[in-house]
Amino acid sequence: MxxxxxxxxxxxxxxxxxxxxxxxxxxxxLTSRTARRIEVVAVSARDRGRDRGVDLADVEWLDxxxxxxxxxxxxxxxxxIGGADGPALDAVTAALAAGRSCVTANKALxxxxxxxxxxxxxxxxxxxxxxxSVAGGIPIVKxxxxxxxxxxxxxxxxxxxxxxxxxxxxxxxxxxxxxxxxAEAQRLGYAEADPTFDVGGFDTAHKLAILTSLAFGTAIDAxxxxxEGIESIRLADLEAADELGYRVKLLGVAxxxxxxxxxxxxxxxxxxxxxxxxxxxxxxxxxxxxxxVHELTLVGPGAGGEATASAVVADIADxxxxxxxxxxxxxxxxxxxxxxxxxxxxxGGYYIRLCAFxxxxxxxxxxxxxxxxxxxxxxxxxxxxxxxxxxxxxxxxVILITYATHEKTLRxxxxxxxxxxxxxxxxxxxxxERE
Amino acid sequence: MxxxxxxxxxxxxxxxxxxxxxxxxxxxxLTSRTARRIEVVAVSARDRGRDRGVDLADVEWLDxxxxxxxxxxxxxxxxxIGGADGPALDAVTAALAAGRSCVTANKALxxxxxxxxxxxxxxxxxxxxxxxSVAGGIPIVKxxxxxxxxxxxxxxxxxxxxxxxxxxxxxxxxxxxxxxxxAEAQRLGYAEADPTFDVGGFDTAHKLAILTSLAFGTAIDAxxxxxEGIESIRLADLEAADELGYRVKLLGVAxxxxxxxxxxxxxxxxxxxxxxxxxxxxxxxxxxxxxxVHELTLVGPGAGGEATASAVVADIADxxxxxxxxxxxxxxxxxxxxxxxxxxxxxGGYYIRLCAFxxxxxxxxxxxxxxxxxxxxxxxxxxxxxxxxxxxxxxxxVILITYATHEKTLRxxxxxxxxxxxxxxxxxxxxxERE
Numbered sequence: 026m027x028x029x030x031x032x033x034x035x036x037x038x039x040x041x042x043x044x045x046x047x048x049x050x051x052x053x054x055l056t057s058r059t060a061r062r063i064e065v066v067a068v069s070a071r072d073r074g075r076d077r078g079v080d081l082a083d084v085e086w087l088d089x090x091x092x093x094x095x096x097x098x099x100x101x102x103x104x105x106i107g108g109a110d111g112p113a114l115d116a117v118t119a120a121l122a123a124g125r126s127c128v129t130a131n132k133a134l135x136x137x138x139x140x141x142x143x144x145x146x147x148x149x150x151x152x153x154x155x156x157x158s159v160a161g162g163i164p165i166v167k168x169x170x171x172x173x174x175x176x177x178x179x180x181x182x183x184x185x186x187x188x189x190x191x192x193x194x195x196x197x198x199x200x201x202x203x204x205x206x207x208a209e210a211q212r213l214g215y216a217e218a219d220p221t222f223d224v225g226g227f228d229t230a231h232k233l234a235i236l237t238s239l240a241f242g243t244a245i246d247a248x249x250x251x252x253e254g255i256e257s258i259r260l261a262d263l264e265a266a267d268e269l270g271y272r273v274k275l276l277g278v279a280x281x282x283x284x285x286x287x288x289x290x291x292x293x294x295x296x297x298x299x300x301x302x303x304x305x306x307x308x309x310x311x312x313x314x315x316x317x318v319h320e321l322t323l324v325g326p327g328a329g330g331e332a333t334a335s336a337v338v339a340d341i342a343d344x345x346x347x348x349x350x351x352x353x354x355x356x357x358x359x360x361x362x363x364x365x366x367x368x369x370x371x372x373g374g375y376y377i378r379l380c381a382f383x384x385x386x387x388x389x390x391x392x393x394x395x396x397x398x399x400x401x402x403x404x405x406x407x408x409x410x411x412x413x414x415x416x417x418x419x420x421x422x423v424i425l426i427t428y429a430t431h432e433k434t435l436r437x438x439x440x441x442x443x444x445x446x447x448x449x450x451x452x453x454x455x456x457x458e459r460e
Numbered sequence: 461m462x463x464x465x466x467x468x469x470x471x472x473x474x475x476x477x478x479x480x481x482x483x484x485x486x487x488x489x490l491t492s493r494t495a496r497r498i499e500v501v502a503v504s505a506r507d508r509g510r511d512r513g514v515d516l517a518d519v520e521w522l523d524x525x526x527x528x529x530x531x532x533x534x535x536x537x538x539x540x541i542g543g544a545d546g547p548a549l550d551a552v553t554a555a556l557a558a559g560r561s562c563v564t565a566n567k568a569l570x571x572x573x574x575x576x577x578x579x580x581x582x583x584x585x586x587x588x589x590x591x592x593s594v595a596g597g598i599p600i601v602k603x604x605x606x607x608x609x610x611x612x613x614x615x616x617x618x619x620x621x622x623x624x625x626x627x628x629x630x631x632x633x634x635x636x637x638x639x640x641x642x643a644e645a646q647r648l649g650y651a652e653a654d655p656t657f658d659v660g661g662f663d664t665a666h667k668l669a670i671l672t673s674l675a676f677g678t679a680i681d682a683x684x685x686x687x688e689g690i691e692s693i694r695l696a697d698l699e700a701a702d703e704l705g706y707r708v709k710l711l712g713v714a715x716x717x718x719x720x721x722x723x724x725x726x727x728x729x730x731x732x733x734x735x736x737x738x739x740x741x742x743x744x745x746x747x748x749x750x751x752x753v754h755e756l757t758l759v760g761p762g763a764g765g766e767a768t769a770s771a772v773v774a775d776i777a778d779x780x781x782x783x784x785x786x787x788x789x790x791x792x793x794x795x796x797x798x799x800x801x802x803x804x805x806x807x808g809g810y811y812i813r814l815c816a817f818x819x820x821x822x823x824x825x826x827x828x829x830x831x832x833x834x835x836x837x838x839x840x841x842x843x844x845x846x847x848x849x850x851x852x853x854x855x856x857x858v859i860l861i862t863y864a865t866h867e868k869t870l871r872x873x874x875x876x877x878x879x880x881x882x883x884x885x886x887x888x889x890x891x892x893e894r895e
Contacts, residue, residue: 047611058609058790174777174778175483175777177486177489242489316485321598321761322758325754331752339609351493354493
């Protein structure tokens, strides 16, 4: 048996405490699997006095995470502080610079500095592992980096934010408004007091940027992600989706296109029969389309202390076994600069909800704005009955589903319809994603 | 760049030819990922003349797979011959004995000789990898062996045989008999001329035995799997399942119980809302229940040349990167001898379909046979109308759903009901599996 593998852990929130618990609970099995005894020898966190339900009596306490990262008595530095910059960045940089392997759950850090940190890890022969940064307990990083090594990946997409999925699931199931569901999610601790990071799609965008790099062998580029949140989704949209055989999910989608790599986060209509449509509540799911494996879907817990800790511990176990995977699968020098595909060139179907003045011929006039741009309509529904989806008095909702068209063309058609003066409100549109 | 990694491949069926194609198609990416050029240098197959759509001009041909396995010019031996014994066993044994790493898709070989081969691999410091042996392109072996290293696994179950799932899906969707769907599957090439291995559940049992060892750290024991096939499933069962909110799937289930490890393969009623119930046609799915990650489901292609080759190539890439995972996750000496839990102690709900003589009080008399053994019934439906599920004239189908009970008790109740003389046919029962 080799010497114990000594862990220094910075950040003792829910995930940090769970990592310590899991390492203890699975100590014998992990020793057997890795031929190393894994021991947390030092920690760092803000509040020294707080009871975290774990025994820290034999563990050295450092106030400064950077000092912990540089600690000579630590073999692996685990960063669970969070934040794209500040102490998390300083500590991971310090650990890697000292040739110390790092495990992190920090998607924001990776989205912003992943390429630079991977280069540093490579130079120093250290591991930089981040299974926990995307989709919690789902081993999606390992799957993309190792499990699909023989594939050319065409698309990776999924439900990557439990808060948004919880809100959309509740809106659909309980026929509640976005505001009511958000308030409920905040009460239950599923959403932050400032929910922008989640409901605005930014959390999903960070995770998607990581998946894109792993899937396509490209340099991580979070700036290139087109981001829209779920704030604009009305109950009327979910009800119309339901009638038409769809559900609305906040998806992160990365796709290889003739115009480059498309990275986008937005509310998306998915057929009810699709795998991602089945994913309700705080569960996450990722689907990969690839040339050899065709379609692979992983479904599991996207958050939670123990589920996220499961991913952290798997990374630690790999490092303990001596595995040194390249952070993004390829050497940093081989990661291609991804040409971002502009959203205007996005090709896909669209759901459109218009609030039209209730005049004879309104729907026909609107439809002609699509026809003159060669946008084919799969369905057009104009509702005169009051109730569901109803707008102001004297208006009627018109729901359109288009066949595949370019986003630029679609936006032009909508602008023309607005200019015609038939619409009482700004048009709503939601992109459709098919399996 | 190191020397090329030289592959010797035995068995040039659909999967073998796909492995050669994938290695060529992804050659540059694989070289970048592994820092080794991967080259197929020698092959062995029965029919030298057959056109397989791959260029074998520069490849050495050996007639004897054992000679290929021992070939000094080969670094990794890939076994795609098939069969639990014979040339596959001889060749893998020869390769490992020579310290040569092996990749195989051969579930029958592993189910029967996995422990012995893993011991040999360990002694010789060679890899023995078999991602392709279970669930085709789904990276379930890697997930269990590495991705969930921090978990204690409680249950692993799934749809592991595409032939059976295709037949059951078609029976349900098209309201066809088992015999008609089997004939159709044979016409389409989804089922063999002798379908016993698939429809009898034996293929699933081999795969389950491998998953059990990986999940629970136990010595592989395919003999301990309780196996029932789908031949007994009638359209009446699928229709009753549908009405009651269930689907019927052939599941392989391995579970940690107080009485030992339960390994069973049988037609199973699963709630329509469950992940495995969504899996239709030739798709496979595996769900894992574990203490930290709770529930994780992987869905993908269970068979097919390219999907299976994807798994073979991922194994080759891991070996090329220098990774030497223990075949079953733990050293062979640490694999526990699993105490098999007897089926008589199985605890679960049951669906029961009885063909009762249409006499007053038949259903009540049958129900009392359950009541006197403290078996609680969730529902009891006696149909007097003709049509669906109807048996011989003068009989009426009775459908029962029980709450959790022991299999022994259930069987006793059914025997008592048979002895009462109320039943015109042998009772049908199907175990219920819940998420």
